[in-house]
Amino acid sequence: GAVVSQHPSRVICKSGTSVKIECRSLDFQATTMFWYRQFPKKSLMLMATSNEGSKATYEQGVEKDKFLINHASLTLSTLTVTSAHPEDSSFYICSARRQSGTEAFFGQGTRLTVV
Amino acid sequence: AQSVTQLGSHVSVSEGALVLLRCNYSSSVPPYLFWYVQYPNQGLQLLLKYTSAATLVKGINGFEAEFKKSETSFHLTKPSAHMSDAAEYFCAVSDNTDKLIFGTGTRLQVFP
Numbered sequence: 001g002a003v004v005s006q007h008p009s010r011v012i013c014k015s016g017t018s019v020k021i022e023c024r025s026l027d028f029q030a031t032t033m034f035w036y037r038q039f040p041k042k043s044l045m046l047m048a049t050s051n052e053g054s055k056a057t058y059e060q061g062v063e064k065d066k067f068l069i070n071h072a073s074l075t076l077s078t079l080t081v082t083s084a085h086p087e088d089s090s091f092y093i094c095s096a097r098r099q100s101g102t103e104a105f106f107g108q109g110t111r112l113t114v115v
Numbered sequence: 116a117q118s119v120t121q122l123g124s125h126v127s128v129s130e131g132a133l134v135l136l137r138c139n140y141s142s143s144v145p146p147y148l149f150w151y152v153q154y155p156n157q158g159l160q161l162l163l164k165y166t167s168a169a170t171l172v173k174g175i176n177g178f179e180a181e182f183k184k185s186e187t188s189f190h191l192t193k194p195s196a197h198m199s200d201a202a203e204y205f206c207a208v209s210d211n212t213d214k215l216i217f218g219t220g221t222r223l224q225v226f227p
């Protein structure tokens with residue numbers, strides 16, 4: 001199967017700072033990447049869909065200025081949480097797929113803690 | 116609009132017993148249905164998927180699920196639980212836009 005790698009796996013940052021999470025497809029070119037947020041004991045919530053070379057499409061209720069998504073290449077997408085606050089603490093997961101209709105592969109997730 | 120309901124946030128079984136995790140869906144179009152497994156602090160791994168072919172879908176690790184349109188269900192089963200099956204399981208539905216809508220998950224515990 002294809003491999004999607006997220007980095008870092010865990011990050012602790014101070015309130016007010018920004019943190020960047022990387023999602024890489026290691027052995028395939030991903031035309032589309034998805035970013036999810038998972039709350040404790042809750043399901044995964046799709047935050048945004050990003051296609052390589054174009055602006056991300058955000059889901060309703062997700063602040064695009066707070067959660068900056070960049071998909072500059074076919075193997076890398078980044079999620080930057082700007083001016084992080086404790087309520088942004090969560091588990092963030094990305095997934096990537098080659099093309100529409102194919103399986104999306106998930107990264108191992110990033111545990112963000114804002115103190 | 117699509118949605119998924121997973122009945123039972125926790126399921127406990129003995130090793131060797133039948134595993135049954137329930138999933139009901141709502142969809143205005145023919146759905147694609149998925150089961151994923153998540154181990155602690157990890158991403159999701161696809162167990163199996165239904166894409167309008169055979170209604171009984173076999174997946175990895177001995178799991179299978181049956182699509183029942185009349186019941187709008189896609190329950191996940193495994194004849195004999197193993198300790199390594201302990202994890203969080205998510206059912207998901209998608210239409211042809213590839214957007215996945217996840218259920219709230221079911222935590223499976225397996226006791227020796």
